[in-house]
Amino acid sequence: MRPVSRALIALVVAAMSLVAVPAAANLARYQAVIWLPTTGDVLNSAQQTAFESYVANGGGYVGVHAAADTEYDWPWYGELVGAYFASHPATQRATVTIEDRASVSTQYRYSRWDLAVYGTSQ
Template identity: 40%
Template sequence: MSRPFRILIFSRTTSYRHASIPAGIQALHRLASSSSLERHPFTADDTEDPSVFCAESLSAYRAIILLQCSGEFLDDNQLDALKGFVRSGGGVVAVHCASFAMQSSEWYGRLIGAVFNHHPEPQTGCIRILDPAHPIMACQRPRGDVNNTHPPELSERSWLDEWYNFKAHPRTASAALNVLLTVDEKSYDGGVHGNDHPIAWCQTFDGGRCFYTSLGHFDEAYENDWFLGQLLGAILWVAGLQV
């Protein structure tokens, strides 16, 4: 077992605020607590105080979770600290509304991989798992599946959420994105991206790693093992560790 590393859960909002933020914070602390007996344990701090975004404070963390952040949640100096964190190899896990944040920053948009535009009313849709072999998607594999095989019955999943549409198609925004999940627009009303509608992806970016998922609008997501497995896999992946 390795020495525990630290993650920062940051959930400041200056625009729309999701009611599921407390559920997300609690779930991430549960993941940290349960990691104590795993190969890569970690501890979690949570705050909405943007003063933590300075080089000295961020140096204590291996990954930052941008949990439902919205609006201009960082000033210029704090954004520079986030840039320095990423450029020094730090990892970022961005959840749901984080793509609606910091729209004044082109760099931040590229870090996340897409910029939120609008969404239809929440509906049940069909999620397609595109890259089941990726470490972040280890939650898709039964325990002991050392060969990374992927049962066909797990290639799709029904899910209730807000289905985000983006200002530009994520694949056109960055050729480096590894899309992990898409949603079938034929399974709900209001999609604008066609047959290929990414909703979760990861990338290496500007010296660090980032994972983004547009899922997570409702409290129930943070009680769901499939979704939490992705967040856990993402934390370890952006931190440069094996799942």
């Protein structure tokens, strides 16, 4: 993997309410929109139209976990996300092991830890 220069990439993270975001002027400022953690019906029809236009014009979309539990009544979004959330498994225990401690993304983490991923059985 080739290292990426900080001069080439600028990461801007903006935390905002979804209700305020999807106006065309607001969305145009971003290269990608991350849906994290969304659930249910989060956009009105005008916001949906703005978001559809944003993606159609090259805007990026990243949907994380519950993004697939969002906008069930919006067929366009269903195509974008690729699938809808069906159910969540019961709590699962896991051990996370960091194999590359030299990476800037993992060097401050413990090398190994146990965790429980909580959910509800359906």
